[in-house]
Amino acid sequence: MLEIFEAITRRLIESWKSDEPTGRRNAYRCRCQRPVYFYNSFCLGCKTPLGFQPDLLQVLAMTPADEKDAWVVAGQEEEGALWKRCENFHSPAGCNWLVPAEEEEPLCRSCRLNNTIPGLDIDENGQWWRKIENAKRRLVAQLLQLGLPVVSKVSEDPERGVMFDFLRSPEGGPRVMTGHANGLITLNIEEANDSIREKTRHEMREPYRTLLGHFRHEIGHYYWDRLVDKTEWHKKFREVFGDERADYAAALKRNYEHGPPADWANRFISSYASVHPWEDWAECWAHYLHVVDSLDTALRFGLRGEEVEQAVEPFTVDDLYDPKDEDAKRVILLINSWVQLTTVINELARSMGQQDFYPFVMSRSVVRKIHFIHLLVKDARGGTSLI
Structure with a gap:
């Protein structure tokens, strides 16, 4: 035994x-000591606003600062750094990550990796995009935890960065194929539809198929280019x-x-x-x-x-x-x-x-x-x- x-x-x-x-090995808790989780943007118990701080890899309780649209970590009101919400907080993506207030970049370290997002004129695209971003944020948080390079090919490093296209197959085809090429990871957003993804899993005779699994597989191709090729x-x-x-x-x-x-x-x-x-x-x-x-x-x-x-x-x-x-x-x-x-x-x-x-x-x-x-x-x- x-x-x-x-x-x-x-x-x-x-x-x-x-x-x-980092303190990341403690389960996240609000200042009221209730448990909170990676995706939470406010505490369900005391309603305190929450934000994920990517440098500390922690979900933190926040309070409004004197500056407009700025936040400070609860308990650090006097000397704490100022933060702002990711621009995608109010989008269907519902991003709860924080960005240093002094940065001109409005997007967080995860959202700034996006090159193409789904057309939001179709309601279900917004729902699917939210599921996709939830999975991508978990991926990016883990990459940061591992100390791996995570830079945007869109706005930071066009040569060696990584970016994402979230595309939907047009009616009549051709079908968007999930894959990686030269730092661009493409994901067919229909993978966020549980019934479509399960149908595909069955047809492909796969034991496992998830959005997070797709991201972890495709980012592996990117890191092969970055960390293995010609090294x-x-x-x-x-x-x-x-x-x-x-x-x-x-x-x-x-x-x-x-x-x-x-x-x-x-x-x-x-x-x-x-x-x-x-x-x-x-x-x-x-x-x-x-x-x-x-x-x-x-x-x-x-x-x-x-x-x-x-x-x-x-x-x-x-x-x-x-x-x-x-x-x-x-x-x-x-x-x-x-x-x-x-x-x-x-x-x-x-x-x-x-x-x-x-x-x-x-x-x-x-x-x-x-x-x-x-x-x-x-x-x-x-x-x-x-x-």
């Missing part, structure tokens, strides 16, 4: 301490994921005509990952973000589990890309903790008649790839680890 969180919360919280004064990591990437110079169009055609290799589950996190090294990378990148964010959330809420039967043999440091890395024991603890957590949550989902929370199985090959990504992220943030 294994005590899931008796060990996880004690050791992982200690392991995940960093020197960043010291490029050769190492090919040793782990394969040679990306393989004909991509031919690989897609082969997959659609013949399906994935019979042994794909032994080497890849999903059947789609087997299509091409680029897709393998993007899928593993998305799962790295899934693992880190979900465990971080569990720990912030002090989640503890009851004893459960050990379902699988734990991974060891020898399964990692670099067993001698200084963080090896912490990384393998994180991965084994994830397996333990999802074992319980999958059973909870089944008890509600829902599909599995995490309908994937990690192989040793995937664990090696996940560790490779962790080392690259650590390098990108200057050699410091979050775990």
Whole structure:
């Protein structure tokens, strides 16, 4: 028998301490001490206005400042910095992020990444855009937490930045395809329609399809361009994921005509990952973000589990890309903790008649790839680890 969180919360919280004064590992609370959440713009209990501060990665209680349309953090009225609401606060996107009052830029660090938004003359487009922005804000917050570069290709760095087009397929076609190209991530906004997305998931025989999953996958392609291509990591990437110079169009055609290799589950996190090294990378990148964010959330809420039967043999440091890395024991603890957590949550989902929370199985090959990504992220943030 294994005590899931008796060990996880004690050791992982200690392991995940960093020197960043963010305080992000505490569940958000209003000044009235009621719990508040990532998307909240006001406290449902005391009605205090709230805003997400992207530097601290915290949802904070706000009070109006003397200056018009300016805000200050509650309790810091005398000497606190001034903030303004993101311009999209009053739009259908309902953005609750804050912007330094002295900045000329009216949009927050998430919304300024938008290149094209849906036409708001169609009512359902506004509803879909709100769902899309909620998912994108969670993505951007995590990227900032990881210390990865997040700059706008629209207004900050046209060469190396990232931007988003949220498009709807015109009647009669052609269909907008979700994807990434040279820092531009395109998302078909119909993915925000639950029935359409579920229908597509069923037709594609996918175990999982969400807006956040799309964003995490496509941003993986962007970071491949930014952090791997033509860097010291490029050769190492090919040793782990394969040679990306393989004909991509031919690989897609082969997959659609013949399906994935019979042994794909032994080497890849999903059947789609087997299509091409680029897709393998993007899928593993998305799962790295899934693992880190979900465990971080569990720990912030002090989640503890009851004893459960050990379902699988734990991974060891020898399964990692670099067993001698200084963080090896912490990384393998994180991965084994994830397996333990999802074992319980999958059973909870089944008890509600829902599909599995995490309908994937990690192989040793995937664990090696996940560790490779962790080392690259650590390098990108200057050699410091979050775990």
